[in-house]
Amino acid sequence: MMRELAFLLFGAVRSALHHDPNRRVRTDLFRRKGDVIQPKRDLPMFFRSILRLPNATRVGVLSFLAVSAVLWLGNAEAGPTSSLGFAPFDDLVGGTSWGSQLLPAVSEAIGCEVDPPDSVDTPPAGRGRGGGRQNQPSRNLRNVLGGVPMTLEDCIVAEVVGRLDFDSYKEILRGLTAFGDREQGTERNAQAIDWIEAQLQSWGYETERLQYTYTPRSREGEPDPVPEPREEVYATKIGSTTPGEMYIIGAHMDGHGFGAAANDDGSGTALVLELARILNSPDVETEMSIRFILFNNEETGGGARAYVQQRNELQGIEDPPGSGQYPEPRWVGMIQHDMMLWDHGMPGPDGQVSPEQRREADVNIEFAASADMADEAQELAWFFRTMNDRYATDYPAAVGDRMSNTDSGSFQNYTAAISLRENERLAHTGSGWNPTWHQPIDVFETFSDKDFTLGLNAAQTTLAGVASLAGATIRR
Numbered sequence: 440m441m442r443e444l445a446f447l448l449f450g451a452v453r454s455a456l457h458h459d460p461n462r463r464v465r466t467d468l469f470r471r472k473g474d475v476i477q478p479k480r481d482l483p484m485f486f487r488s489i490l491r492l493p494n495a496t497r498v499g500v501l502s503f504l505a506v507s508a509v510l511w512l513g514n515a516e517a518g519p520t521s522s523l524g525f526a527p528f529d530d531l532v533g534g535t536s537w538g539s540q541l542l543p544a545v546s547e548a549i550g551c552e553v554d555p556p557d558s559v560d561t562p563p564a565g566r567g568r569g570g571g572r573q574n575q576p577s578r579n580l581r582n583v584l585g586g587v588p589m590t591l592e593d594c595i596v597a598e599v600v601g602r603l604d605f606d607s608y609k610e611i612l613r614g615l616t617a618f619g620d621r622e623q624g625t626e627r628n629a630q631a632i633d634w635i636e637a638q639l640q641s642w643g644y645e646t647e648r649l650q651y652t653y654t655p656r657s658r659e660g661e662p663d664p665v666p667e668p669r670e671e672v673y674a675t676k677i678g679s680t681t682p683g684e685m686y687i688i689g690a691h692m693d694g695h696g697f698g699a700a701a702n703d704d705g706s707g708t709a710l711v712l713e714l715a716r717i718l719n720s721p722d723v724e725t726e727m728s729i730r731f732i733l734f735n736n737e738e739t740g741g742g743a744r745a746y747v748q749q750r751n752e753l754q755g756i757e758d759p760p761g762s763g764q765y766p767e768p769r770w771v772g773m774i775q776h777d778m779m780l781w782d783h784g785m786p787g788p789d790g791q792v793s794p795e796q797r798r799e800a801d802v803n804i805e806f807a808a809s810a811d812m813a814d815e816a817q818e819l820a821w822f823f824r825t826m827n828d829r830y831a832t833d834y835p836a837a838v839g840d841r842m843s844n845t846d847s848g849s850f851q852n853y854t855a856a857i858s859l860r861e862n863e864r865l866a867h868t869g870s871g872w873n874p875t876w877h878q879p880i881d882v883f884e885t886f887s888d889k890d891f892t893l894g895l896n897a898a899q900t901t902l903a904g905v906a907s908l909a910g911a912t913i914r915r
């Protein structure tokens with residue numbers, strides 16, 4: 440009985456702990472017990488956390504606590520005899536497990552099954568990825584590595600992640616590829632920026648543009664190049680309680696490949712836009728802010744660097760003072776997405792790569808071991824892998840320490856920066872694993888639904904991670 444109560448409490452506590460404004464990355468909330476990750480105990484935070492629960496759940500938990508307290512106090516004289524010291528309570532209710540009764544009610548109230556505490560303490564042997572409880576259909580343990588149990592907060596994250604739409608992701612990507620490779624400095628690049636901005640505005644965002652200059656490389660026999668104006672667009676979901684801190688979700692919208700830059704990096708751009716769409720649903724709130732940036736000039740270098748140069752110093756400044764507005768919320772983490780679809784394995788002896796997504800395909804989460812913020816970035820990377828374990832439906836994730844050659848590099852010395860990709864950039868992509876890379880065949884039609892599904896799994900990973908860290912809730 441008390442274990443069930445404790446289970447509920449700790450789920451709520453972990454939820455509350457997510458809102459400690461002093462914490463950069465929130466992975467210190469967990470402790471590992473065997474293969475099971477559990478929330479850490481922090482009872483002082485518990486009472487704050489109850490207030491954050493959805494209405495019906497909060498009433499249920501408070502009532503439950505009140506009744507429990509009365510019953511326990513009324514029987515304390517009998518003395519503790521159980522291992523948890525609350526035998527009088529269990530005696531009084533005749534062995535009925537109220538917690539077990541409460542769990543289904545809570546589960547039904549939030550439309551998601553919460554696991555009983557047994558699964559917290561004893562991960563069943565042999566239950567692997569894609570498994571589930573035997574003879575008992577269970578949504579929540581599907582795809583969970585080692586049977587990580589589902590808590591109340593997990594259910595909210597699951598609901599947000601469940602709004603990701605495969606067809607919507609594909610349609611956004613198809614829309615982008617209508618502008619060809621969107622190479623920086625071209626008219627098709629400028630039109631794509633307009634289109635991206637229109638998408639963001641259609642979901643209710645106020646958009647902004649960063650203006651900067653880019654100097655093309657000099658070429659032999661040609662006059663010295665002069666700096667040219669460039670732009671990139673971003674939009675922000677403003678946090679409800681901590682608007683002055685934000686996670687940055689990025690991808691680059693420019694390409695070069697003479698095709699349509701569908702995978703590099705239409706696939707990342709569409710992912711960021713699909714997340715922006717979901718997180719600005721009318722009933723979704725996040726406590727912290729989230730900024731969606733579609734960088735330009737990644738292929739030449741310049742867009743992300745310009746953003747950092749112009750806005751690093753503005754972090755966390757309330758402007759105007761007292762307004763509650765933060766033009767540049769403090770960077771708590773930066774998550775980049777660059778090439779999301781193709782994991783067909785390494786080239787064979789004949790130099791050919793399989794036309795099919797390999798069965799071992801995964802999402803590669805990388806941080807830079809050389810970064811000033813490497814420790815924080817590594818924490819963020821492992822947290823994202825945990826989120827993939829819990830919420831991705833088809834493909835697992837792996838963590839590597841060689842993040843390279845993408846926009847997150849400009850941020851890595853200032854905040855916890857990671858990249859999500861189809862492959863490791865240096866070890867795999869750099870060794871010829873993706874024959875579409877910067878080639879005319881990088882067009883929408885080259886990719887299969889299995890490829891798009893890998894991109895969707897990366898989207899699930901980031902959405903779960905950011906929804907959890909930024910404190911997403913759904914108003915009911």
Ligand SMILES: [Zn+2]
Pocket residue numbers: 691703704737777778
């Ligand atoms: Zn790229």
